[in-house]
Amino acid sequence: MLTLAWRNLWRQRRRSLVTAGAVGVVVFLSIWYYSIGGASVNSLYQNLTETTGHIQVHVPNYRDLREFQTLLIRNEQSVRERVNATVNQGEVVGVLEVSALLSGEDRSRGIVLVGQDWPEQIRRRFVDQNLSAGRFLEADELSGIVLGESLARALKVGLGDEVYAYAPGTDGYGAAAYTVIGLLDLLDANIEARSAYISLPAAQELAAPDAVTRFEVHFPEIRRVDEDQGVQLISADLKAALPDYSVESWRDLDPTLVQMLEILGPMMNIVNVIFFVLAGLLVVNTVYLGLMERIHEFGVIISLGASGRKVMGMITLESVLLCITGAAVGAVSGLALVARLAQGFTFPGLQEYYASFGMNPILYASITPQQVFFSVGFAIATGILAALWPASVASRLEPVEAMRFTA
Amino acid sequence: MSQGNVYSVKNLKKIYHTGEVKTQALSGVNLDIHQGEFTAIAGPSGSGKSTLLHLMGALDEPSEGEVWLNSTRIDNLNKVDSAQLRLWNIGFVFQAYNLIPVLTALENAAFVLELRGLSKKEREAKALEALKALDMAEYADRKPNQLSGGQQQRVAVARALAADPRIILADEPTANLDSKTGHALIDHMLRLNKEQGITFVFSTHDPRLLEHVSRLVQLEDGQIVSDEVLQLA
Ligand SMILES: Nc1ncnc2c1ncn2[C@@H]1O[C@H](COP(=O)(O)OP(=O)(O)OP(=O)(O)O)[C@@H](O)[C@H]1O
Numbered sequence: 032m033l034t035l036a037w038r039n040l041w042r043q044r045r046r047s048l049v050t051a052g053a054v055g056v057v058v059f060l061s062i063w064y065y066s067i068g069g070a071s072v073n074s075l076y077q078n079l080t081e082t083t084g085h086i087q088v089h090v091p092n093y094r095d096l097r098e099f100q101t102l103l104i105r106n107e108q109s110v111r112e113r114v115n116a117t118v119n120q121g122e123v124v125g126v127l128e129v130s131a132l133l134s135g136e137d138r139s140r141g142i143v144l145v146g147q148d149w150p151e152q153i154r155r156r157f158v159d160q161n162l163s164a165g166r167f168l169e170a171d172e173l174s175g176i177v178l179g180e181s182l183a184r185a186l187k188v189g190l191g192d193e194v195y196a197y198a199p200g201t202d203g204y205g206a207a208a209y210t211v212i213g214l215l216d217l218l219d220a221n222i223e224a225r226s227a228y229i230s231l232p233a234a235q236e237l238a239a240p241d242a243v244t245r246f247e248v249h250f251p252e253i254r255r256v257d258e259d260q261g262v263q264l265i266s267a268d269l270k271a272a273l274p275d276y277s278v279e280s281w282r283d284l285d286p287t288l289v290q291m292l293e294i295l296g297p298m299m300n301i302v303n304v305i306f307f308v309l310a311g312l313l314v315v316n317t318v319y320l321g322l323m324e325r326i327h328e329f330g331v332i333i334s335l336g337a338s339g340r341k342v343m344g345m346i347t348l349e350s351v352l353l354c355i356t357g358a359a360v361g362a363v364s365g366l367a368l369v370a371r372l373a374q375g376f377t378f379p380g381l382q383e384y385y386a387s388f389g390m391n392p393i394l395y396a397s398i399t400p401q402q403v404f405f406s407v408g409f410a411i412a413t414g415i416l417a418a419l420w421p422a423s424v425a426s427r428l429e430p431v432e433a434m435r436f437t438a
Numbered sequence: 439m440s441q442g443n444v445y446s447v448k449n450l451k452k453i454y455h456t457g458e459v460k461t462q463a464l465s466g467v468n469l470d471i472h473q474g475e476f477t478a479i480a481g482p483s484g485s486g487k488s489t490l491l492h493l494m495g496a497l498d499e500p501s502e503g504e505v506w507l508n509s510t511r512i513d514n515l516n517k518v519d520s521a522q523l524r525l526w527n528i529g530f531v532f533q534a535y536n537l538i539p540v541l542t543a544l545e546n547a548a549f550v551l552e553l554r555g556l557s558k559k560e561r562e563a564k565a566l567e568a569l570k571a572l573d574m575a576e577y578a579d580r581k582p583n584q585l586s587g588g589q590q591q592r593v594a595v596a597r598a599l600a601a602d603p604r605i606i607l608a609d610e611p612t613a614n615l616d617s618k619t620g621h622a623l624i625d626h627m628l629r630l631n632k633e634q635g636i637t638f639v640f641s642t643h644d645p646r647l648l649e650h651v652s653r654l655v656q657l658e659d660g661q662i663v664s665d666e667v668l669q670l671a
């Protein structure tokens with residue numbers, strides 16, 4: 032029977048290719064679809080967690096405090112060590128935000144100077160996406176500053192120019208001069224007009240030695256909402272380890288986004304159902320039509336003495352072989368595509384749209400093993416089920432009727 | 439049922455339903471076929487020859503009546519048993535050849551043996567022998583769509599012969615053959631009938647074939663109008 036099935040497939044390569052191709056296309060599309068859908072949801076998550084980190088540590092009640100002094104976590108080193116002790120993967124970033132007056136030659140602006148560490152991975156992504164001119168800060172650079180392009184325009188300064196920062200009433204020098212070493216082109220114009228980065232040591236020297244206003248914990252490896260449970264666990268651990276501080280996960284920081292993600296889930300499910308119904312129809316149609324036109328042939332085989340069951344078996348085996356081959360090819364090429372898109376891609380034409388929401392237009396495709404498994408299983412199961420109907424028609428009919436059968 | 443009866447057909451009726459339309463293809467056929475007979479069923483087109491052969495070959499269900507084969511009733515067998523019967527006991531040659539398109543002439547001729555589970559070597563040896571007897575060996579590797587109608591017909595005959603059945607039912611087996619190949623086929627069938635005692639029942643219009651039959655059954659409008667045993671020269 033295997034030889035019969037194999038011979039049918041091999042001798043009718045075109046027909047086999049069409050059927051296996053349909054299954055392959057469906058698997059490929061499912062994987063692609065899942066990975067893009069996942070990318071859109073996850074990009075929301077990534078956008079947020081890249082800017083805020085997954086977890087933030089502040090002084091207690093920091094939202095109600097106004098005074099710069101009261102917002103400081105003063106013993107930076109020892110708190111950093113306590114955070115590090117609990118969070119063993121991930122990157123701990125110290126941030127010191129200083130309200131300051133920034134002046135160019137003859138213009139000034141009140142802004143928030145951000146001094147922070149830049150772990151390699153985060154720095155690289157930030158620079159790749161945002162730096163439009165010059166270079167970025169070195170870790171302990173004391174005199175360089177990187178400005179948003181529109182802020183630089185407002186101050187009428189360019190690369191190599193001096194700017195002056197005044198932060199009176201702080202614990203540091205309270206004033207410093209910096210050279211503009213780089214410019215940023217940020218997605219959000221408002222943010223760009225307020226952005227000025229210096230190194231953490233520079234900010235501490237200016238305003239608060241050995242202090243930060245917050246720690247951010249980043250997990251650059253966690254890029255999917257469904258991998259987020261780990262973050263919540265670590266956040267809980269950190270809360271227990273730092274009772275004297277305020278520890279919040281991104282869920283606490285942005286409840287609106289959490290809600291949005293929660294609405295997106297069921298919405299995706301509805302779209303999923305529609306997608307898979309259509310994909311299923313493609314498989315059913317191809318397999319079914321391919322077999323209906325062979326009912327005459329099955330009738331001949333039965334009339335020569337093959338049992339209906341044997342013919343059923345032969346058809347099923349053929350379908351299994353075709354579906355598995357098609358699905359394998361579809362899965363391999365689908366996953367290859369996902370691997371490529373996982374490096375980052377944009378929807379052509381939609382960049383502006385994403386940017387207008389302050390979102391990174393670069394999406395990162397990703398897919399879970401369960402989704403791959405489902406895509407493959409779905410296509411194979413549909414293909415085999417679609418084969419069973421013509422097979423049962425052929426074996427139910429009297430041989431003479433089957434041989435006269437026209438679909 | 440008398441001794442030596444291979445087939446006993448009793449009051450056989452077949453009505454086809456196509457939508458509202460009913461066609462009475464057989465209206466009460468009684469027929470006994472004896473061991474070793476070489477019987478032709480003749481009659482105008484539409485008289486029910488194919489229908490009768492199909493029912494005798496357990497390929498379809500009658501509307502009424504009985505078909506007995508070697509004292510077994512075969513018109514009401516279940517699907518599995520009737521498939522077994524066709525596989526092991528009856529060789530059938532279809533009017534429309536019904537070759538399997540993906541298979542070569544040799545594989546088609548060997549197909550019944552393949553279903554019986556014979557090894558490739560054994561079955562192809564037998565199939566080739568059958569093709570040779572019909573002068574078709576040189577076309578062994580061709581697919582049906584690369585053969586003429588007459589050539590396909592001979593492959594269909596070879597498929598039935600290769601399986602060595604005791605009974606062969608053939609629906610117009612010489613219809614598409616020229617006189618040379620037609621005669622060759624007739625001679626071969628006669629030889630199998632004489633030497634091996636194979637019982638043949640076939641439908642035909644072919645006067646060449648009718649010359650040689652031992653019994654001629656005339657069918658008209660689904661009824662037997664004459665049934666004569668002929669003295670052969
Ligand atoms: N499947 C079917 N459905 C409906 N009518 C049928 C069917 N098969 C045969 N018939 C009708 O039954 C009658 C007998 O047909 P059958 O094929 O047995 O004739 P035949 O004697 O073999 O004719 P021919 O010499 O043309 O082959 C015809 O009237 C035919 O139209």
Ligand SMILES: [Mg+2]
Nearest residue numbers: 487488533609
């Ligand atoms: Mg006929």
